[in-house]
Amino acid sequence: MPYKCCAYGCNNVDGVDKNIKLFRFPLNETTEKEWVNAIQRKDFKPSKYSRLCSAHFNPNDFVENPNRLVLKEGVVPSNFNYPATRIKKYTKKKITGNVYSPVLNEIVQNNSHPGYSTKLIFWCA
């Protein structure tokens, strides 16, 4: 199972785009809290499987290294997209992409009206 970025509205997965790298949450508790604050997801608690992708960091947050992306110590992610349009894009992608859940899949298959499906997925998400 590839890791998926935990940022809201971000669909980046590990190993698809070589320009995107997924990072584990920092072990330092203070920095970890800053990451969680930056992500702004309600009741979000990172687990050891939680990953955040490189798209949420600035270029100068990385150690200069030509072969791979390495984060500098103590940096906090800052590039996030919270607007509603972004959320809509995300939910629409869910319908055409991977199956969200067996129940939802059934609803999507039985009702091809896009507005209805989007609304349902949005409500479930």
Ligand SMILES: [Zn+2]
């Ligand atoms: Zn991401």
